[in-house]
Amino acid sequence: MKTxxxxxxxxxxxxxxxxxxxxxxxxxxxxxxxDGSLQMSDETSADEGDPxxxxxxxxxxxxxxxxxxxxxxxxxxxxxxxxxxxxxxGSNDGGGSSIGGGGGSGGDRGVDGxxxxxxxxxxxxxxxxxxxxxxxxxxxxxxxxxxxxVARQYETGEVSPRRAGVTRIPVVVxxxxxxxxxxxxxxxxxxxxxxxxxxxxRTNPDFSTTPAxxxxxxxxxxxxxxxxxxxxxxxxxxxxxxxxxxxxxxxxNDDVKSxxxxxxxxxxxxxxxxxxxxxxxxxxxxxxxxxxxxxxTDGVVIQQSAxxxxxxxAAPFNLGRTATHEVGxxxxxxxxxxxxxxxxxxxxxxxxxxxxxxxxTGTPSFPHESCSNGPNGDMFMNYMDYVDDRAMFxxxxxxxxxxxxxxxxxxxxxxxxxxxxxxxxxxxIVAWGPNRxxxxxxxxxxxxxxxxxxxxxxxxxxxxxxxxxxVSTSTxxxxAWGPNRxxxxxxxxxxxxxxxxxxxxWGPSLTGYENLGGLCVDDPRIVSWGPNRxxxxxxxxxxxxxxxAWxxxxxSPSLTGYENLGGVCLGQPEIAAWGPNRxxIFxxxxxxxxxxxxWxxxxxxxxxxxxxxxxxxxxxxxxxVAWGPNRxxxxxxxxxxxxxxxxWxxQxxxxxxxxxxRLGGxxxxxxxxVAWGPNRxxIFxxxxxxxxxxxxWxxxxxxxxxxxxxxxxxxxxxxxxxVAWGPNRxxxxxxxxxxxxxxxxWxxxxxxxxxxxxxxxxxxxxxxxxxxxxEAQPQPAIDAISPTYLQHDSEQSQGMNH
Amino acid sequence: xxxxxxxxxSSWTHSFEEDTGSEQVYRPSSYPFPPxxxxxxxxxxxxxxxxxxxxxxxxxxxxxxxxxxxxGMQRYRLGDGREIEVVEAGSDVLRIRxx
Numbered sequence: 001m002k003t004x005x006x007x008x009x010x011x012x013x014x015x016x017x018x019x020x021x022x023x024x025x026x027x028x029x030x031x032x033x034x035d036g037s038l039q040m041s042d043e044t045s046a047d048e049g050d051p052x053x054x055x056x057x058x059x060x061x062x063x064x065x066x067x068x069x070x071x072x073x074x075x076x077x078x079x080x081x082x083x084x085x086x087x088x089x090g091s092n093d094g095g096g097s098s099i100g101g102g103g104g105s106g107g108d109r110g111v112d113g114x115x116x117x118x119x120x121x122x123x124x125x126x127x128x129x130x131x132x133x134x135x136x137x138x139x140x141x142x143x144x145x146x147x148x149x150v151a152r153q154y155e156t157g158e159v160s161p162r163r164a165g166v167t168r169i170p171v172v173v174x175x176x177x178x179x180x181x182x183x184x185x186x187x188x189x190x191x192x193x194x195x196x197x198x199x200x201x202r203t204n205p206d207f208s209t210t211p212a213x214x215x216x217x218x219x220x221x222x223x224x225x226x227x228x229x230x231x232x233x234x235x236x237x238x239x240x241x242x243x244x245x246x247x248x249x250x251x252x253n254d255d256v257k258s259x260x261x262x263x264x265x266x267x268x269x270x271x272x273x274x275x276x277x278x279x280x281x282x283x284x285x286x287x288x289x290x291x292x293x294x295x296x297t298d299g300v301v302i303q304q305s306a307x308x309x310x311x312x313x314a315a316p317f318n319l320g321r322t323a324t325h326e327v328g329x330x331x332x333x334x335x336x337x338x339x340x341x342x343x344x345x346x347x348x349x350x351x352x353x354x355x356x357x358x359x360x361t362g363t364p365s366f367p368h369e370s371c372s373n374g375p376n377g378d379m380f381m382n383y384m385d386y387v388d389d390r391a392m393f394x395x396x397x398x399x400x401x402x403x404x405x406x407x408x409x410x411x412x413x414x415x416x417x418x419x420x421x422x423x424x425x426x427x428x429i430v431a432w433g434p435n436r437x438x439x440x441x442x443x444x445x446x447x448x449x450x451x452x453x454x455x456x457x458x459x460x461x462x463x464x465x466x467x468x469x470x471v472s473t474s475t476x477x478x479x480a481w482g483p484n485r486x487x488x489x490x491x492x493x494x495x496x497x498x499x500x501x502x503x504x505x506w507g508p509s510l511t512g513y514e515n516l517g518g519l520c521v522d523d524p525r526i527v528s529w530g531p532n533r534x535x536x537x538x539x540x541x542x543x544x545x546x547x548x549a550w551x552x553x554x555x556s557p558s559l560t561g562y563e564n565l566g567g568v569c570l571g572q573p574e575i576a577a578w579g580p581n582r583x584x585i586f587x588x589x590x591x592x593x594x595x596x597x598x599w600x601x602x603x604x605x606x607x608x609x610x611x612x613x614x615x616x617x618x619x620x621x622x623x624x625v626a627w628g629p630n631r632x633x634x635x636x637x638x639x640x641x642x643x644x645x646x647x648w649x650x651q652x653x654x655x656x657x658x659x660x661x662r663l664g665g666x667x668x669x670x671x672x673x674v675a676w677g678p679n680r681x682x683i684f685x686x687x688x689x690x691x692x693x694x695x696x697w698x699x700x701x702x703x704x705x706x707x708x709x710x711x712x713x714x715x716x717x718x719x720x721x722x723v724a725w726g727p728n729r730x731x732x733x734x735x736x737x738x739x740x741x742x743x744x745x746w747x748x749x750x751x752x753x754x755x756x757x758x759x760x761x762x763x764x765x766x767x768x769x770x771x772x773x774x775e776a777q778p779q780p781a782i783d784a785i786s787p788t789y790l791q792h793d794s795e796q797s798q799g800m801n802h
Numbered sequence: 803x804x805x806x807x808x809x810x811x812s813s814w815t816h817s818f819e820e821d822t823g824s825e826q827v828y829r830p831s832s833y834p835f836p837p838x839x840x841x842x843x844x845x846x847x848x849x850x851x852x853x854x855x856x857x858x859x860x861x862x863x864x865x866x867x868x869x870x871x872x873x874g875m876q877r878y879r880l881g882d883g884r885e886i887e888v889v890e891a892g893s894d895v896l897r898i899r900x901x
Contacts, residue, residue, distance in 0.1 A: 252862040282815075282831070285839050287861040306837075317837060325839070329860050339859045359857075361818070361840050386840040 143292035147332060147410045148349070154405035155351060161404035163222075166201070167415040169273050170228035174264040175242040175304075176256050176278040178249075181312060182304045184277055188311035189227070189240060192302075195309060195320030196225045196327060199383065199393075206393040211366045213376040217352055218394040221403055223331070223415075225273065229482075229531065232267050232677045233724035234424045235431040236482045249281030254297045265748075266296055267727060268677045270413040270628075273330065274299025275323065277307050286322045288329035291410035300326035316363075319389035328384050328395070331403040332410065335359065336384040344371035350398035353379050359386035413628070413678075424625070424674070424723075425479070425575045426489065426526035429733055431725035432480035439733060440476035440488060441465070441741060441765045447511075448476050448490060449763065451741075463740075463762025469511025470498065474523045481528040489526055489536065495519045496560075497538060517560025518546065522572050529577035537575055537585065543568045544609075545587060566609025567595065571621035574634075578626035586622040586634060587611070594618055594636060594646075614646065615658025620670040627675035635673050635683060641666035642707075643685060643695075664707025665693065669719045676724035684720040684732060685709070691756075692716055692734060692744075712744065713756025718765075739764045810888065814896050816843040825889060828896040845896075852880060 153159040171193065177183040198204040200221040210218050227239030247255065247262040256263035256276045266274045280286070280303040288300045306317035313320070338346020342358035357370030360380035364387060367377035378385070383392050384399070395403075407414065429439045435455040443449050449465035451458060460466055472490035479487050486502040490513075497520055498513035500506060508514055520538040527535050534550035546562035548555055557563055569587040576584045583599040595611035597604060606612055620637040627633070630650035638644050644660035646653060655661055667685040674682050681697040693709035695702060704710055716734040723731050730746040741761035745752045753759055814828035817835060821827055828845060829835070835842065841857040852870045855863035868881035876888040889897040 282842065283835055283837055284841055284861075285837070290860055314837070317839065322839065326861065334859055341856075359840050361838060386838075388839070 140292065143410075144290070147290075147292050147406070150409045151332060151349060151402050151405045154401050154408075155349065155398065159405075161401065162408045163404060166222050166224050167407055168224045168226060169415040170230075170271065171225050171239060171273045171275055172228050172231075172237075172267045173240045174256075174266075174274065174276045175240065176245050176247075176250070176263050176276060177242070177304070178245055178247060178279055182279050183242060183244070184304055184307060185311050186238075186240065188308040188313065189277075190308075191310050191313075192308035192320050192323055193225050193227060196323060199321070199324040200224065200327075200395075202394075204393055206390070210381060210394050211376070214379055214381070214394065214396075217379075217396040219397040219400045221395050221400045223403065223407075225327075228267075228272055231433070231725065232271070232727045233431065233674070233729070235433060235436075235723070235725050236480050236485070237433050245278075247279075249279045250301070251281055252284060252287045252301075256301055257297045257299070259748075265727060266299060269295040269298035270678050273327070273414070276301045277304050278302075279304055285317055286326045288326040290329060291332050291406050298330075300330050302326060316388035316390065321383065321389040321392050324383050325392070328399070328403070332406040333384050333395075333399055333402060335386075336379060336382045348384065350396060350402055352396045352398040353382065356385075361386050361388075363388050363391040425577070426477035426524075427721055427723065428476050428478060429721045429723045429731070430478040430480050430486065431723045431731075432482070432484060432486065433725065435725060437723065437725065437731055438478060438480075438486055439741070439761075440468075440478050441763060442472055442476065443467075444764050444766045446471045446473070446766065448472055448488070451761065458761070463760065465763055467511070468500065468506065470513055472498075474520070477524050477526055479526045479528050479534065481531050481533060487526065487528075487534060489516075489524045491520045491524065491538075495521070495541075497524055497536070515560065516548065516555065518562055525573050525575050527575040527577045527583065529582060530580050535575070535577075535583060537565075537573045538562070539569055539573065540564075543570070545569055545573055545585065564609065565597065565604065567597075567611055569595075574622045574624045576624045576626045576632055578631060579629050584624065584626075584632055586614075586624050588618045588621060588636075589613075592617045592619070594622055594634065613658070614653065616644065616646075616660055620667070623671050623673045625673045625675045625681065627680060628678050633673065633675075633681055635663075635671045636660075637667045637671065637685075638662075641668075641688075643667055643671055643683065662707070663695065663702065665695075665709050667693075672720045672722045674722045674724045674730065676729060677727050682722070682724070682730055684712075684722050686716050686719060686734075687711075690715045690717070692720055692732065711756065712751065714742065714758055716742075733761075734758075735765050739766065741765055810847050810891050810896060811893070812847055814845045816845075818842070824899050824901075826898055826900065828898070830894060833894070 150159070154161065173189050173192075175184055175189075195204075200223040202218060202220040207218060228237055229239065231237040241264050243259075243264055245262040250256040250263070255261035256278045257266055257274075259265050263276065263278070276299065278301065280301070284303060285306045286300060286302040289298050300323065302323050303317075305312050305314045306322040307313060307320070309318060309320050334348040334350075336348050336353050337356040337359050338348050340346025344355055344357055354373040354376065355371045356373065356378045360368060360378055364378070364380045366381075367375060368380055369375075369377035379394075379396070380387050381392055382394055382396065382399075384395075385392060428441060429437060431437055435453070437453040439451050441449050443465070448468040448470050450468050451460065451465050453459075468488075470490060471493050473493055473495065474491040477489045481487070484502075484504060488500050488502075490498050492498050492513070492515075495518070497516040497518045499516050500508065500513050516536075518538055519541050521541055521543065522539050524536055524538045526537070529535070532550070532552040536548050536550075538546050540546050540562075545565040545567050547565050548557065548562050565585075567587060568590050570590060570592070571588055574586040576586075578584070581599070581601040585597050587595050589595050589611070594614040594616045596614050597606065597611050599605075614634075616636060617639050618636040619639055619641070623635045625633050630648070632648040634646050636644050638660070643663040643665050645663055646655065646660050648654075663683075665685060666688050668688060668690070669686055672684045676682070679697070679699040683695050685693050687693050687709070692712040692714045694712055695704065695709050697703075712732075714734060715737050717737055717739070718735040721733045725731070728746070728748040732744050734742050736742050736758070741763050742758035743761050744758050811830075813831060815831045815833065815835065817827045817829045817833065818840065819836065831844070841861060841863055843857070844853075844855045844863070846853040847870070850870055851867055853865055853867050855865045858864040870881070870886075871879045873879055873885070876891075878886045878888070880886065885901050887899040887901065889899060891897075
């Protein structure tokens, strides 16, 4: 990764308290240096207000399974259930009734749900989706015009394709089956991906049988495909979704593209090629959607018996060419005869294909003439004709140019390397695949305990836990870099970092841990930017940031050594990786301003131990999410308790380098942020009444309003922990006043078990830890900045809070 | 005069492999068609109209509706001016010429 200044052994913080060398991270003298452009209030009071606002310890109601224990705390404020509680901490005026902004009504999510399939519900006699859109949707017609205009510029050579080399496109295969035989195997799916990779790279063996006059035209499309390894939520996936349906045969009305109509919802088309495999009625082999159409229906649909080369694939459509043909459409290729029936006036908008009458079928013999196109006749062996699989084996150079134009403009975000590699950084809760959750907590004996959801049930039971041993002094941090792979990090009573992993079995043993050295304060944070890659960040006793990495073979700089990244940091560092070999680290300096450093694949920026100052006066550790390549959204709370936001759009910080967007509320502790898709953000905070509150960005606006929040009930004693294992799916975990774990979820249409209810998950959860560095912890600030435990230890909170 | 659906049945699927010259052959949708990449056009007659579905540029079927006027002698005029001549209309086959 880079040349490191290695600190071997337990070298962290061993008296080297001056670890911050570049002076950019906040130093103790910088507390007053608030940037004039700040929008955050800069009161320094960390008064937490009425201790009852924390809801601790409250009333324990263990038997109540659908609701969080509601101990009657803060009754006066709970009356305004639709708003964030106003007044209270950090507010000097005592009023603050407008801070909450317009409240969100519980469950009012209809406006920002997924885009429905436009073509659904088509009645007899209506036109298919794109034809109807062209007629009725001026925006769609303009988009198609723009795509065609650009394609013409590429065709004439005015513009050259911008993508160098090969574009690798992540694919999600949605298998929708009615009979068991239609549930195509992973091997059959792999055979289809192999065919696509051969056909779009002109490495198909039958390419050599192209008739001599057409052979010089056969061209490598420079596109490859792979099953997605990261789902839209950032969790690892095998790129395959399956469901059984009651629909015995789908048609071309897009029902297969919606869970509600018996199919499976699309993944974001900006990042994935959606490929539905299902039974199609009427002999239909497949159909596609051209670029520029609705995202919810974007992709290709393939008849299961015409998919891949094995399993259910049946001759003469058992060579995987149906998908090649449909993906050609998806990349804006037209049929080679010009879609004008049998006429000679139509065009496929490509110059190097012969004019051709109607479609060819079966296995024609060369030459086959039409439209006076002799002596070579039709290019019926082109993938965009209607011949059998074994009779088609080429794209032309003109078609490749047209596909590359599509990739440059209409599908400009697809196949950008980083788009498929965004993973959330470590949390106590992790999802390594769709409908999979793993939760790690500390028990009262400080051992690590584990429970999981396997898609059907909680293991080892709804309220039971698997004991993983250890005596931990930090909240467990888990990360998954692949399916059925977990890496877990905690600090021990010696403040060293400890690691264990799951790869089908727990290593080094069920209750054993690997010692990774160091003297750590606060919780570690881990991020994985690729398979079998881990980057670990901890704070040393001098509060400098330290880093170590697993490269698939070994820890660097050494098993127990760390790289010193400087700074004097308050609270837990926050890490995001928006692409392979890219890291962005955010910390709060001693002046409570936000600081940033990054790894660009070659070097640390702004320097090995330096930081970029991003302003603000933060009362929480930052939370960051990357919903796309070169995109970062950062959230903190200000001294007025409100939520603040800034973002990096690939070119500049918004609203300014040191400015923040105020999002209202009075938040207790650290916000939690997750992105289940591009340009989608969900933020969860705890209000002064200890209830859970939620707001969201739907790509266009904040919901329920810029400064409003949706109340989700409960009396929470921990910050919320949220994971999204799929599009429009959220799972939220908190602890209640009885120290048990509670869970609620958003399934795409409603909150479960109810808007304000929670599922009881059992346990007596603790995050007791030794205070190893009292001298380094200015108490009020640290308390505000590092509420990182699943549950605050009441003793510690008393000491810091009250 | 008998309605067109009384004369021709209601729903037909193109068995294009059986086409000869200008004559198109249609079969009921239950006919055991061989698999084909080319989506099969359909003709549906109802309420004096003919609904045609032909393969579109994205392999979906594009549907259009045209009123049908009986001209006698097994000839019908479509709303777009074209004429259909029915060569054979049985329970399991419809042979037509479209001019």
